[in-house]
Amino acid sequence: MDSDLISSHMLLVTGQSYESCRDNVLRFFHNTILVKYDRVDVIAEESVSALQDEFKEKLAEGMGQNRQRVQQLLGELRHEGFGDLGKWLAMPQGYPSKTVHEIAHLLDGFFGIDSAFYNLIDDSHWVSDTLLQEIGANPQRYWLIRADGRSQVANIDRVPFLRRLGKE
DSSP states (O other): OOHHHHHHEEEEEEESSSHHHHHHHHHHHHSSSOOOOEEEEEEEOHHHHHHHHHHHHHHHHHHHHHHHHHHHHHHHHTTOOOOOOGGGOOOTTHHHHHHHHHHHHHHHHHOOOOOOOETTTTTTOOHHHHHHHHHOOGGGGEEEEEEEEEEESSSSSOOOOOTTTTOO
């Protein structure tokens, strides 16, 4: 039996209205080659305008989740014996190198299923001081749009190529 794999994302977008920002998010998911979902649901009740008090808190929370993910992955590299960059030249392909790959995506702005927050304006997992100032000056143009990506997957181990034998 198959099950739904769901990834939740909070995306920073600009537009003239909630509807135009929502459409920008849906267009992004339709056009991106980085991640393909069977279905994308925009969650209007959890989307917020920069005019709303909770905007800054949700923005900080999303970036914080991305930072936590990077910290978690760095911890996994240390656990695998690759906390020292000098050892990376001897890193085998497999779980450690895939971990480095995911860290690089988060730091370099490649959207992925683990992107808790993504800035569609700058193609980044973060928000620059310049953009924060622009949001402060024109809050009516900025939204955080919550979207859930869904895909049907078989009830099997979904990422066996990432795991070493016995690693869960």
